[in-house]
Amino acid sequence: MRINDVILRTVVRFVVFIILTLAIYLFFAGHYSPGGGFIGGLVIASAFVLLYVTFDIEKVKKGIPVDFKKVAALGVFLAVGTGFGSVLFGVDFLTQAAKKFHIPLLGEKELGTVMLFELGVALTVVGVVMTIIVSIAEGDGD
Amino acid sequence: METLMILLIGVLVSVATYLVLSRNVIRVILGTAVLSHAVHLLILTIGEVKKGEAPLLGNQTADGPYTDALPQALILTAIVISFAVTAFVLVLAFRAYKTNGTDDLEKLRGDEYD
Amino acid sequence: MTNLMAMPLVLPILMAVLLIFLRNYRYVQRVLVVVTLLVMIGMSIVLLQHVHTDGILRLDFGGWQPPFGILFVADPFAVLLVLIATIVTLFCMVYAFSSFSARYERMFAYPLMLLMLAGVNGSFLTGDIFNLFVCFEVMLLASYALIALGGRTEQLRESLKYVITNIIASWLFLVAIAFLYGTIGTLNMAHIAQRVQEVGSDPLITTIALFFLIVFALKGGLLLFFWLPGSYSVPPVPIAAMFGALLTKVGMYAIIRTFTLMFTAQPEITHQLITIMAIITLIAGSLGALAYRDIRQIAAFNVIIGVGFVLLALGANNEAAYAGAIYYMMHDMVGKAMLFLICGTMIYLTKQERYDDMSGLIRHYPLFGWMFLVVMVSLTGMPPFSGFVGKVMMGEGLVASGSYVSLAIGFGASVIILYSLLRVMLHAIFGETMIADEDKVKLPKPMLLSIVVLGAVSLYLGTSAEMVLPYVTDAARVLADPSIYIEAILGK
Numbered sequence: 001m002r003i004n005d006v007i008l009r010t011v012v013r014f015v016v017f018i019i020l021t022l023a024i025y026l027f028f029a030g031h032y033s034p035g036g037g038f039i040g041g042l043v044i045a046s047a048f049v050l051l052y053v054t055f056d057i058e059k060v061k062k063g064i065p066v067d068f069k070k071v072a073a074l075g076v077f078l079a080v081g082t083g084f085g086s087v088l089f090g091v092d093f094l095t096q097a098a099k100k101f102h103i104p105l106l107g108e109k110e111l112g113t114v115m116l117f118e119l120g121v122a123l124t125v126v127g128v129v130m131t132i133i134v135s136i137a138e139g140d141g142d
Numbered sequence: 143m144e145t146l147m148i149l150l151i152g153v154l155v156s157v158a159t160y161l162v163l164s165r166n167v168i169r170v171i172l173g174t175a176v177l178s179h180a181v182h183l184l185i186l187t188i189g190e191v192k193k194g195e196a197p198l199l200g201n202q203t204a205d206g207p208y209t210d211a212l213p214q215a216l217i218l219t220a221i222v223i224s225f226a227v228t229a230f231v232l233v234l235a236f237r238a239y240k241t242n243g244t245d246d247l248e249k250l251r252g253d254e255y256d
Numbered sequence: 257m258t259n260l261m262a263m264p265l266v267l268p269i270l271m272a273v274l275l276i277f278l279r280n281y282r283y284v285q286r287v288l289v290v291v292t293l294l295v296m297i298g299m300s301i302v303l304l305q306h307v308h309t310d311g312i313l314r315l316d317f318g319g320w321q322p323p324f325g326i327l328f329v330a331d332p333f334a335v336l337l338v339l340i341a342t343i344v345t346l347f348c349m350v351y352a353f354s355s356f357s358a359r360y361e362r363m364f365a366y367p368l369m370l371l372m373l374a375g376v377n378g379s380f381l382t383g384d385i386f387n388l389f390v391c392f393e394v395m396l397l398a399s400y401a402l403i404a405l406g407g408r409t410e411q412l413r414e415s416l417k418y419v420i421t422n423i424i425a426s427w428l429f430l431v432a433i434a435f436l437y438g439t440i441g442t443l444n445m446a447h448i449a450q451r452v453q454e455v456g457s458d459p460l461i462t463t464i465a466l467f468f469l470i471v472f473a474l475k476g477g478l479l480l481f482f483w484l485p486g487s488y489s490v491p492p493v494p495i496a497a498m499f500g501a502l503l504t505k506v507g508m509y510a511i512i513r514t515f516t517l518m519f520t521a522q523p524e525i526t527h528q529l530i531t532i533m534a535i536i537t538l539i540a541g542s543l544g545a546l547a548y549r550d551i552r553q554i555a556a557f558n559v560i561i562g563v564g565f566v567l568l569a570l571g572a573n574n575e576a577a578y579a580g581a582i583y584y585m586m587h588d589m590v591g592k593a594m595l596f597l598i599c600g601t602m603i604y605l606t607k608q609e610r611y612d613d614m615s616g617l618i619r620h621y622p623l624f625g626w627m628f629l630v631v632m633v634s635l636t637g638m639p640p641f642s643g644f645v646g647k648v649m650m651g652e653g654l655v656a657s658g659s660y661v662s663l664a665i666g667f668g669a670s671v672i673i674l675y676s677l678l679r680v681m682l683h684a685i686f687g688e689t690m691i692a693d694e695d696k697v698k699l700p701k702p703m704l705l706s707i708v709v710l711g712a713v714s715l716y717l718g719t720s721a722e723m724v725l726p727y728v729t730d731a732a733r734v735l736a737d738p739s740i741y742i743e744a745i746l747g748k
Contacts, residue, residue: 070276073277077274080266087259092316094318095318095319096318132232174424174427177424178430181430181434188435188437219386227397230397231416238413238416241409242413250413
């Protein structure tokens with residue numbers, strides 16, 4: 001017997017986008033205030049998990065056709081790669097740079113290579129969390 | 143505040159020890175998770191729990207006591223690591239349960255012919 | 257230039273990530289692995305030369321000056337171990353090329369092995385105690401995955417115990433770090449050493465030192481080795497060889513590093529205790545090596561004997577003993593990798609695990625049989641192989657400090673190693689052959705090649721001692737006199 005989950009399905013469609021927006025906010029807030037790649041990544045992963053809980057795995061896989069192991073790998077690559085970038089410029093490993101930019105509509109904002117590092121962390125977290133949850137849910141895989 | 147924290151850490155460690163010593167794999171894993179929370183609190187307590195200014199460069203206007211930021215950085219790292227390890231062990235325990243057909247550590251000893 | 261120091265950690269991680277994307281291209285993976293490891297070996301040699309001429313180097317991550325930032329320190333001891341670890345990994349990988357099935361290669365075995373190497377190298381190079389914890393965890397996470405890879409029943413059973421033991425040990429590590437930070441207020445190893453020297457012999461610091469000793473003893477298999485034989489005998493051969501060669505060495509390195517640099521105030525308690533633990537380890541390891549007939553167990557107990565022998569040096573606490581310990585550690589990495597590979601190959605060839613079920617391997621595989629002789633002679637510590645130099649220097653150091661009990665037991669254990677391996681040799685290698693000509697399993701060339709090359713490395717370390725010795729004595733000088741290390745980090 002299928003359980004009646006109309007409310008869940010309807011609510012999730014909206015809530016997922018709210019969660020993803022929150023994740024993006026947290027990610028960018030992490031520069032000088034609480035937030036950052038790790039938390040942002042976890043929140044994104046929680047949105048995905050909500051999708052998995054509401055709809056069945058096959059359907060979500062069709063919607064988000066990514067191999068989460070590769071997402072995690074890409075994340076690690078970005079995070080370590082930013083450190084490697086500083087080697088190319090001849091400064092100490094992992095040295096970060098930041099510069100103020102004028103962005104239309106947003107005004108004066110500081111952008112730094114830390115952002116790329118944090119993006120790497122976020123991707124790693126999403127990848128690892130989703131890999132683990134999916135592999136437990138499917139009952140096989142590695 | 144410190145005394146309260148120390149008491150809490152003590153309670154957590156005793157609970158965790160009880161869990162780790164049980165025969166059920168899941169309880170052992172929960173025990174290790176509680177242990178890691180206890181040590182995070184310990185690091186926080188040892189870095190002196192007090193309210194102070196954020197120790198940022200360019201924040202010279204505030205001349206109050208500054209909070210030591212290092213324990214928080216350590217805790218964040220430790221949380222990430224313990225999160226990864228716990229997640230991995232959960233998967234491992236699940237797989238071990240499926241292949242060995244038991245979650246009882248007494249039965250996972252290995253036979254005497256090994 | 258100093259960025260070269262980060263490479264033994266960064267290169268394997270980057271390459272491991274790249275290999276995950278190349279999951280289905282087995283041959284590309286193999287080529288990339290070999291090229292990466294060769295490049296790393298080259299870099300380590302350059303770095304070693306550099307450290308030899310210019311003294312200890314440091315790399316401040318992100319430009320944060322010590323004692324505030326995290327840093328890597330390239331002292332001769334660390335760089336020598338990085339070099340040998342990379343060489344050993346290369347040949348374990350070459351062996352793996354012919355022993356791994358395609359299924360294993362698709363399950364990220366190579367990336368995980370590279371990640372483990374990254375963790376090992378990071379642990380050797382780091383100059384920050386919390387960073388040491390992080391590198392330990394990188395190494396351990398990779399090893400958790402490697403030990404369970406394949407998912408056979410006994411693998412999952414043993415891995416669960418291994419993982420839980422190590423989680424508890426890591427927890428103790430964090431507790432020790434918390435107490436240390438609360439007492440000393442810094443995490444930079446050189447800075448800790450400086451402050452401990454200022455405080456003098458403080459019972460609180462000695463207690464913390466004992467905490468660290470428990471942690472590293474668990475990881476290095478010093479006395480607390482109950483988890484080791486079980487978990488080292490379940491993974492596939494090349495992975496077991498990497499475990500036997502590298503994992504305990506990291507624990508030993510951490511003990512030697514912390515107790516020569518940081519916790520030197522009360523040697524009559526800490527160093528004495530380490531000596532007692534080392535002696536018990538030697539005796540227990542010897543008994544284990546004699547008791548078992550399963551050759552993987554014999555190999556595992558040989559690892560334990562090696563741990564005990566190296567850590568006798570801390571009791572002697574002089575330059576000759578440290579030089580011996582460093583030389584012996586380098587030798588032990590090569591020798592143990594070779595021993596595990598040979599034992600694994602014997603099981604592969606005969607499908608038996610107990611040596612009394614095997615016989616006459618030398619008839620079909622003459623070169624392989626001689627390699628067993630090489631590894632036996634090398635591990636026993638006879639010339640012209642590498643164990644000899646280390647044992648002689650260690651003996652000199654122990655005599656100089658008057659620790660005759662350690663000396664007797666350390667060298668007695670060598671006889672036990674000889675006996676335990678000689679038994680295997682007489683039964684399994686010599687004697688009537690049990691394999692009929694038509695049942696003969698072909699021994700793949702890469703397997704034999706990696707064993708032979710490791711034997712050659714051992715021979716090189718033994719015969720060209722005068723080439724290697726300047727670096728080793730350099731390293732030993734730093735261990736015997738921590739002020740050189742502190743000066744190099746905080747002086748500039």
